[in-house]
Amino acid sequence: MGEQVGSTGLVLVGGGLANCLIAYRILSRRPDYPLVVVERGPRLGGNHTWSFHDSDLDDDQREWLAPLLAHRWASHELRFPARRVTIEGGYSSVSSARLHEVVAPALGSRLRLGAACAAIAPERVVLADGQSIEARAVIDGRGDPGGAHLDLGYQKFLGLFVRLREPHRLAAPILMDATVEQVDGYRFVYTLPLSATEALIEDTYYADQPGLDRAALRTAIADYATRRGWEIGEVAGEESGVLPIVLGGDIDAFWADGPPGVARSGMRGAFFHPTTGYSLPEAVRLADEIASLPELESPSLFELTRRRSLELWRRTGYYRLLNRMLFRAAVPELRYRIFERFYGLSPGLIRRFYAGRLKWTDKIRVLTGRPPVPVLRALRCIVESRDRAGTTTRRNEDAQ
Template sequence: MTDTDPTPHEALAETLQRAGAAGPTAQHFERAGSDRPPLVLVGAGLSSALIACCLARRHPNTRILILEGTGRPFGVHTWSFHDADVAEEEQAWLSPLVAHRWSGQEVRFRAHRRYLPSGYASLTSDSVFHAVCGLDAVTLKTHAAAAHLAEDHVVLSDGQRIEAACVIDCRGFRPSSSLVLGFQKFLGLEVELAAPHDVAHPIIMDATVDQKDGYRFVYVLPLSTSRLLIEDTRYADGPDLDQQALGQDIEAYATGQGFAIRQVLRREEGVLPITLAHDAKRFWSEVPCGIPQAGLRAALFHPTTGYSLPDAVRLARLVAEHWPASSPELSRVIEAFALERHRAQRFYRLLNRMLFLAAPPAERHRVLERFYRLPTPLIERFYAGRTTARDAARILTGKPPVPLLRALACLREAPLLGNGSP
């Protein structure tokens, strides 16, 4: 496969579009066994996929229509999670979407290296696409950009009106003045090597590299004996992504590790929000009344790591628990859930302010290096978004890796928001 060859995902998407461009068929509706309008998920991303898969398992007679404005549903992404991020009862419906699993992971810093016996797994755009397409009650419609969302219908950009039992907006991150952000930006290359590698488990953070553009680390996933995903990641103040420079840094890293790249199979890039301050009430006051929001659009992601899958799983379960529901009913449930998550994430936003505002960019790696000396269960709870008060005290105890006065100046998020919000 070359850089220009269509992937299996692209080929199947093209086939799907040719076969189903007119939308759900009568045969499909008959198989789903209901005359009720479908649940319409606007945007084919991680959150819509998880909602569809969870509902298909718990409410198999629910018809679901996923609308995607582009020709490539689920994009070009890798979504990863730690086993402890997801409750055991959710693994049954999540497992079909998983492309790779490992029994442990590693972090590397200049002062120390550590193996963590914590299970790790990744979903890919292809694995999610195939899992969703395998659900009998789900229809995926591409090149279907939504122009207007209402409680009981969606109007597409071509004027077509689609009736709905409920509409959920899953169209990705929505910028807002109620969010003050840093950025986690990355470029990843999936590469085939000229010879087998010796990477036995994911290297989720290799910070032995030169520090550039804030905190920099390399993320490595072993996908086969000769295939790796190598991502160069920066915790940076600005969102600009220089793909050429990051690509050169990845090649230099590979050479330094003794990896001879024979072929680049796939590229993925992204700029993830890292939340320093968040006025959640103001954020939700900006949301169209009565339209449920999901995923990044609902600001449901880990404020420090940028991982979105754990909250997307929780939200999918929440939708299933309250289904069937109208758009306004589900909107109220999701908003309450998001506000509770906001309160629970206060500590992570504090850490982010210390990382971005108190630590000089070239010294940010010291904050993470210190963190990865802590006990494994604490690290697992941190990634899962379940840090306890005792964990928080343990993380902050001792000599801070940032100047004390600058750390004290970061305690409150209201000054960043400029409106007196807590």
Template sequence: MPAPRPDLIIVGGGLAGGLAALAASRATPDRSVTVIEPGPIGGNHLWSFFGSDIAGDHRALLDPLVAHSWSGYDVRFPGHRRHLPQPYSTIESEALDRAVRASGAMIVAGRAEHMTPTSVGLSDGTTIHGAAVLDARGLTAPPQGLSCGWQKFVGRAIDVPSGHGVDQPVVMNATVDQRDGYRFIYLLPLSRTRVFVEDTYYSESPELDQAALGRRIDDYARASGWKGAVATREERGVLPVVTGGDFDRFWPANDGVARAGVRAGLFHPLTSYSLPDAVRFAHWLATQAPSGDRLGAATRAYARAHWRRGRFDRMLARMLMKAAEPAQRYRVLERFYRLPAPLIERFYAGQTTLADRVRILAGRPPVSIARAIKAIMEPA
């Protein structure tokens, strides 16, 4: 007998694909969902979010996945330090994997070679047919139709037997050497003796020297006096920082396959931050999106609306990547973190108001005025 056709096939089991599968399965228990992913759902990642990023009626999707929470976080720059009393939480990819498998979604360990709006061909020659296909894979570099810089990172969870002394998350510690672009250390105190350390920097190229960033983390651990420190997990990533582009080239109108996550451009152009958009999209998919072959056009319209809303943030990304010298880019963020806390919260959530945008641009920019004007005037 032929295999039953799932109602939804999700290609890619990262953050966006995993949350979409979880939301769709929970909202309509009789909806059959298949996820095609060669590895564990979520891969090997920690994802964090601010309390104001997620709407109250969307928290039910994330709350069971939260592994760590804090009452606030710190930022550190050469000329400015600040504590922000904003709740901050982290989820682990292992929790997302367990939740998706427990939801009843079918997991297929395979790699997609080609797809149509209703079928997926796998590398082993198998073809899976369904009522709708959702492409939730990551972006290739460079992505078609987008002008990008890149945010690159390596992160390690480190056990420090005597304790690491970090009390609150440090979302940005830019007091470190500014090499090859805006660079900062990100810290998450997972317990008294376990800390997650990520070395991140903004650069023009997508190439990542994982070994070099690993050495930087080792140097930071030694400088922090963490004796006997041992790394227990490592993750890495290369994320686009979008400075401009053409949505119709990025997602041509004749491409009828539905998309989700970064594949649909659903992330913050400047920070590359995708969790809030992944949650919003998963909720929309589960409660409002059409089913069947209408899903492709609906997700494209959803993504186009998001692209339009991101015009201001793409301009800020140009200011960072093009108006500032690489070693001076930290000044843009240092100035930003002097702004009111509610504005900062709305910025990360991708919900800045007109008044926020005026406030962000007010005053003398911490970069060349001529280069700033040129960056502002470029197409977004």
């Protein structure tokens, strides 16, 4: 039996995006709230750049998130072999460095870094060194649990933070440049201009398999920069990810797996967009709801997070259908055509798609017209399986 180091109101296990937002939001309303964030790494937030569209959030949410923003742009671009689109509307990034800079001081002594959690129960957390913390509520935000119970494709990428010898002359981010060679599924390059001469350039694939050939991706990014006429002076950093793109699965089994009765946040609770694997907007919404509760106690928090996750799953069945068409009906090297066609639709529909708020008329619009995939193969995608058909064990750089 290890040493008990104290008791508190709330323990947030994992100091990643979702739990940092929950802690930040609670403390902005109740600065003295008794909580502890337990993070195994040396800093909050790991090594990520989290981006989102203005239209993913409401005005209040954008306002409270503003101190965490590292970059903001007024529009973004998409490039395909037969289409080039500029979409007006704010696009912003939160960096893990900024998240740490803002949230760590707000937490002060309530932050335990370098503290891996070994066991989690609804009212108790045991650390790897044997110390334990009692709490009225515990939230498991340890990040992506891997592919168990979900049928997945992957959005995988490696990005380089580069300093260029000359300005890149980009006015706005390019979220997808799919004019590159189409290999390993749908491939595009994502570029965020961070200053006149700095950029984050990510080589990205919607692929069937999760493996990342890092050396090949670094070379591909260097080649892309050369093609754009950019001379890389220095590579200042790197980030990578393998995000889940959900084709189907068993959300009840997903929730049955893990510490019983413990509330979950972020990827651990399946709070992410099925077609992008992005979790920031859902994390903001969950933080808002949790911070508005008068009492934080494990039984009700568990019920709340589980119910929200099941509701999100039910609401996003249509996205999983589109994912199955992308991964199962389209020939991998021709998957880009689905996105090329999609970006010919109205900007309003595109915004609602990423915000997870498609209207029923949008849903019909997305699927009508000359389909970019063979009709028979598309029809076979209509039924959603609860099995993990074709899934392999996932390797995510950021999951244990």
